[in-house]
Amino acid sequence: MPMLDTFRPESGSLPTRDAIPTRYKWDLTSICTNWDEWSRTYATLDSAINAFAALQGTLAQGPEPLLAAFQAMDAMGELAYRVWYFASLQYDEDQRSNDVNARRQQVQILFARQQQASSWFNPELLSIPLDTVRAWLEANATLGTYRFAVESLFHEQEHVLDEAGERLMSFAGRFNSVPYDSYSALTTADAKHPSLTLSDGRALTLTYGHYRALLETNPNQVDRAAAYRLFHQTFSDNQNTYAALYNGVLQRDWFHARARGYATTLDAALHGNNIPTSVVENLIEVTKQGVEPLRRYHRLRRRVLGGDTYRLFDVFVPLVAHTAQYPYDEVGGWIVDSVAPLGAEYQQQVRRAFDGRWIDVFENQGKRSGAYSAPVYGAHPYMLLNYNETLDAVFTLAHEMGHSMHTLLSHQAQPFVYAGYTIFVAEVPSTLNEALFLDLMLDRAKSREERIVLLQHAIDSIAGTFYTQVLFADFELQAHRLVEQDQPVTAESLNTIYAGLLDAYYGDVIDREEVSRVTWARIPHFFSTPYYVYQYATCFASTARLMQGVRSTAPGERADAVARYLNLLKAGGSDYPMNLLSLAGVDLSQPDTVRAVSTELDTLVARLERELQ
Numbered sequence: 001m002p003m004l005d006t007f008r009p010e011s012g013s014l015p016t017r018d019a020i021p022t023r024y025k026w027d028l029t030s031i032c033t034n035w036d037e038w039s040r041t042y043a044t045l046d047s048a049i050n051a052f053a054a055l056q057g058t059l060a061q062g063p064e065p066l067l068a069a070f071q072a073m074d075a076m077g078e079l080a081y082r083v084w085y086f087a088s089l090q091y092d093e094d095q096r097s098n099d100v101n102a103r104r105q106q107v108q109i110l111f112a113r114q115q116q117a118s119s120w121f122n123p124e125l126l127s128i129p130l131d132t133v134r135a136w137l138e139a140n141a142t143l144g145t146y147r148f149a150v151e152s153l154f155h156e157q158e159h160v161l162d163e164a165g166e167r168l169m170s171f172a173g174r175f176n177s178v179p180y181d182s183y184s185a186l187t188t189a190d191a192k193h194p195s196l197t198l199s200d201g202r203a204l205t206l207t208y209g210h211y212r213a214l215l216e217t218n219p220n221q222v223d224r225a226a227a228y229r230l231f232h233q234t235f236s237d238n239q240n241t242y243a244a245l246y247n248g249v250l251q252r253d254w255f256h257a258r259a260r261g262y263a264t265t266l267d268a269a270l271h272g273n274n275i276p277t278s279v280v281e282n283l284i285e286v287t288k289q290g291v292e293p294l295r296r297y298h299r300l301r302r303r304v305l306g307g308d309t310y311r312l313f314d315v316f317v318p319l320v321a322h323t324a325q326y327p328y329d330e331v332g333g334w335i336v337d338s339v340a341p342l343g344a345e346y347q348q349q350v351r352r353a354f355d356g357r358w359i360d361v362f363e364n365q366g367k368r369s370g371a372y373s374a375p376v377y378g379a380h381p382y383m384l385l386n387y388n389e390t391l392d393a394v395f396t397l398a399h400e401m402g403h404s405m406h407t408l409l410s411h412q413a414q415p416f417v418y419a420g421y422t423i424f425v426a427e428v429p430s431t432l433n434e435a436l437f438l439d440l441m442l443d444r445a446k447s448r449e450e451r452i453v454l455l456q457h458a459i460d461s462i463a464g465t466f467y468t469q470v471l472f473a474d475f476e477l478q479a480h481r482l483v484e485q486d487q488p489v490t491a492e493s494l495n496t497i498y499a500g501l502l503d504a505y506y507g508d509v510i511d512r513e514e515v516s517r518v519t520w521a522r523i524p525h526f527f528s529t530p531y532y533v534y535q536y537a538t539c540f541a542s543t544a545r546l547m548q549g550v551r552s553t554a555p556g557e558r559a560d561a562v563a564r565y566l567n568l569l570k571a572g573g574s575d576y577p578m579n580l581l582s583l584a585g586v587d588l589s590q591p592d593t594v595r596a597v598s599t600e601l602d603t604l605v606a607r608l609e610r611e612l613q
């Protein structure tokens with residue numbers, strides 16, 4: 001018998017929020033029961049900020065005053081979570097609400113004041129000799145909790161300059177965003193999106209969104225080729241300008257590295273998280289040696305698609321026509337089932353997320369797009385979805401649930417100061433949950449077509465999240481080395497690096513296309529956040545490595561791997577990422593860890609080959 005309050009989204013119509021039954025909407029009362037309580041919490045935070053400012057000048061007096069300041073800072077932080085998320089989650093329910101938006105902005109203003117009122121803390125702590133602080137951490141057990149926070153602050157300090165030097169750096173800081181701002185202006189604000197006429201006569205404005213959708217869905221190679229060439233042509237036409245802007249990024253990074261006494265730009269980028277450069281170098285080298293399964297996949301695609309040529313615009317189209325719908329009410333149970341390998345307790349927590357209304361499921365008028373997991377300290381994680389019953393939506397749910405369980409376990413096990421975790425480990429639990437979910441879906445698939453779609457989904461995600469990101473990291477490293485070695489940076493030198501990487505990855509499995517050389521110009525990450533994307537790949541490699549243990553058929557080995565993995569989640573941000581990962585038995589400086597991905601890919605491609613025979 002169907003439940004009375006069942007709901008399924010209909011395409012083409014967007015419900016009001018009221019039309020969606022309550023059980024599909026998150027329950028924010030775990031944060032604040034109502035706006036009155038929120039106002040009181042806001043006022044408490046306001047006074048906590050003032051109280052904290054009054055502690056300025058006390059830190060050097062000894063361990064007790066330092067401890068008091070740390071605790072006051074934590075108290076502020078805890079209140080800040082609740083004050084922020086109660087307003088911002090409600091804003092995301094319907095972004096047209098001016099009332100809620102006003103409250104959200106009120107919090108932002110308070111946060112700016114909080115930042116000002118606490119800006120004295122780090123410099124004052126850093127002015128105490130490290131040996132003195134270490135002796136205090138030894139002497140006072142409660143203060144000892146803050147050891148890693150203190151050590152990492154002093155570690156960051158290693159490359160801070162004297163006052164005159166920092167003053168000069170702060171003046172130069174105003175130029176930092178110029179290359180990326182110019183890049184954005186050129187690619188968005190001032191961009192003239194070309195118009196493309198498809199083979200059926202329809203005209204299309206070629207924005208990035210339309211371009212991607214066309215490559216992923218249009219079965220006509222002629223249309224895909226035309227879209228690809230036209231899209232890249234706009235970058236090729238401006239390639240000298242893009243090269244000059246990218247040179248600005250590279251020169252800026254090299255200036256910062258040298259001014260702060262780092263040997264290379266990579267050293268500078270990795271210092272904060274204390275990651276050895278060998279991790280990135282190992283990632284790049286081992287991945288390049290492990291491209292065979294990727295080529296095997298593309299050879300298979302070339303054969304199945306059956307055209308005379310196979311190019312970069314042919315790599316995303318589906319191999320079979322199959323669209324299944326996945327109603328939310330069924331999928332919830334599958335997600336719970338899929339995490340069984342992680343133990344009954346973990347499974348119970350996932351069930352709580354569904355039963356306790358931690359999830360805002362469906363799209364409604366005014367709701368924020370996309371999906372996220374919000375780590376609300378003092379309550380529990382909340383997830384926002386725009387669930388539309390597609391396979392992508394199901395995997396997004398599995399992904400966000402992974403983030404949420406990480407948050408939950410970390411918040412339960414860690415003191416506030418270490419409750420948050422860095423991006424370097426953040427995508428491990430989310431991708432691991434996706435991997436578990438894929439295993440379950442493949443077991444339960446009802447048809448050959450469904451298995452093919454699932455395998456393609458998994459393989460494309462390894463290709464896109466791992467191989468492509470490592471190729472990007474390789475490009476960034478080679479480009480930065482140009483300036484480090486006083487080599488000229490021109491469109492031609494960048495095109496040559498990129499073309500060389502395409503060859504190294506795809507060989508002759510994908511037919512060459514001249515305009516692909518300029519692809520670097522359309523990757524915003526290169527211009528906005530250098531040396532960032534490799535972290536997706538290291539997370540992916542860690543997950544592949546962990547899954548080898550979780551899937552192990554030897555019970556002792558499996559139980560061991562699961563226990564170590566859960567320890568990683570519980571460890572939150574209590575140490576540097578490399579140390580945390582080693583808790584889980586993952587060593588990213590080892591070739592075997594990175595090789596776990598190509599092994600995994602090879603297994604999936606072999607399976608896909610059998611299905612497509």
Ligand SMILES: [Zn+2]
Pocket residue numbers: 399403427430
């Ligand atoms: Zn994620």
